[in-house]
Amino acid sequence: MDSGQLDPADVAQLYARHGAELKAFLMGVLRNADWATEALQSTFVKAAESGHTADPQTIKGWLFRVAYNEAMLLRRRQSVDHRATRKIAWQANPESAAVDSEVLRQEDVERVQRGLETLSPEQRTVVRLRIYEDKTFAEIAEELGVPLGTVVTRMRAALQKLNRELGDH
Amino acid sequence: MNHLSPADLDWLAFQYVAGELQGPELEVFEQLLATDDRACAAVAQAVQLGQAVIRCEQQDNHVVTDRRPAPYRLRLWRSALTVAGSALSVAVLVSWLNLQSPPRELASGRDTALAALWVQNADDEIAQEAGPAVSIDANEFEDEDAVPAWLLAAVTEEQAADADRERVMQD
Numbered sequence: 001m002d003s004g005q006l007d008p009a010d011v012a013q014l015y016a017r018h019g020a021e022l023k024a025f026l027m028g029v030l031r032n033a034d035w036a037t038e039a040l041q042s043t044f045v046k047a048a049e050s051g052h053t054a055d056p057q058t059i060k061g062w063l064f065r066v067a068y069n070e071a072m073l074l075r076r077r078q079s080v081d082h083r084a085t086r087k088i089a090w091q092a093n094p095e096s097a098a099v100d101s102e103v104l105r106q107e108d109v110e111r112v113q114r115g116l117e118t119l120s121p122e123q124r125t126v127v128r129l130r131i132y133e134d135k136t137f138a139e140i141a142e143e144l145g146v147p148l149g150t151v152v153t154r155m156r157a158a159l160q161k162l163n164r165e166l167g168d169h
Numbered sequence: 170m171n172h173l174s175p176a177d178l179d180w181l182a183f184q185y186v187a188g189e190l191q192g193p194e195l196e197v198f199e200q201l202l203a204t205d206d207r208a209c210a211a212v213a214q215a216v217q218l219g220q221a222v223i224r225c226e227q228q229d230n231h232v233v234t235d236r237r238p239a240p241y242r243l244r245l246w247r248s249a250l251t252v253a254g255s256a257l258s259v260a261v262l263v264s265w266l267n268l269q270s271p272p273r274e275l276a277s278g279r280d281t282a283l284a285a286l287w288v289q290n291a292d293d294e295i296a297q298e299a300g301p302a303v304s305i306d307a308n309e310f311e312d313e314d315a316v317p318a319w320l321l322a323a324v325t326e327e328q329a330a331d332a333d334r335e336r337v338m339q340d
Binding site for chain 1 (some may be wrong): 176177179183185186187191203204206209210212213214215216217218219220221222223224226228262272299
C-alpha cells in the first residue's frame with residue numbers, strides 16, 4: 001500500500017470474487033470473448049495500480065466502471081459500431097456453441113436447469129428458440145403461429161423465473 | 170432510468186445482450202451502464218443466463234458435435250491452423266525483437282509472461298472449439314475460483330519493476 005498500489009494478494013482476491021461477473025459483463029458489452037479477456041486484463045492492471053483509491057465498500061461498482069471504460073476504449077480502438085453488431089454475447093449457433101467456463105459456473109448451470117424445469121412448455125420453447133437457436137421474436141411468432149406480443153410475454157415471464165433462480169442482484 | 174424495477178432492468182439487459190436495443194434506447198442504456206452498478210450486474214447475469222441455457226440445451230440434445238455439418242469441421246480446422254500460425258508468427262517476432270534490442274532489465278519477465286499467456290489463450294481457444302460440446306465435466310469447474318497465472322505474473326512483475334525503478338532513482 002505504501003507504494004500506492006494494491007497488494008497482489010488483494011488483487012487476486014478481487015479477481016476471485018468479481019472476475020467471472022466482470023468477464024460476463026464485458027462479454028455483454030463487447031460481444032467478443034477475446035476482447036472481453038483483453039478488457040478484463042486491463043481492468044485488473046488498473047485495479048492493481050489504483051484500486052487502493054477505491055472505497056472497499058463500493059469496490060465492485062468501481063471495477064464495473066473501470067471495466068466499462070476499458071471496453072469503450074477497446075471498442076473505439078477496434079472501430080466497432082455496437083449498433084451495427086447483430087452478434088449476440090452468448091452466441092447460440094452451433095458454430096460457436098462453446099461456453100466460456102471463465103464466465104459460467106457449474107452451480108449456475110444447475111440453477112438454470114432447475115429454473116427451466118419450472119417453465120411451462122410454451123415458455124420453454126420460446127426460451128430455446130430465442131437463446132439456443134438464435135431466432136428473432138418475429139421468426140418465433142411465425143413458427144409457432146402466435147402473435148408477437150405473446151412470444152415476448154412468454155419470454156419475459158420465463159426470464160423472470162430464470163433470473164430469480166440464478167440469483168438476485 | 171433509476172426508477173427501473175429489477176424485472177425491468179433484467180428485461181432491458183436481456184434485450185441489450187440479445188442485440189435488440191436500437192437507437193436512443195441503446196444509447197440511454199449504455200449511459201446507464203457507465204454509472205449504474207445494478208445495470209452492469211444485470212448485463213452480466215443476462216450473459217451468464219444465456220450461456221447456462223445453451224449448456225442445458227446441449228445436455229438435453231446430447232451429441233451436438235456429431236450433428237455439425239462437414240463444412241463446420243473444415244472451418245474449425247482452418248481456424249485452428251490460423252491461430253497456430255499466428256502464435257508461431259508472434260513467437261518468431263518476439264524472438265527477433267529480443268535479438269535486435271538490448272536486454273531490458275525491468276520488464277523482460279513481464280513480456281515473456283504476456284507472450285506465454287497469448288500462446289496459452291490461443292491453445293485454450295482451439296481446445297474449447299474442438300472439445301466435446303455436450304457433457305459437463307464437474308472437474309472442469311474445479312479451479313473456477315483460482316486466480317489466473319497471467320494476473321499474478323502481471324501484478325508481480327509490475328510491482329517488481331516499480332521497486333527496481335525506485336531503487337534506481339534512489340541510487
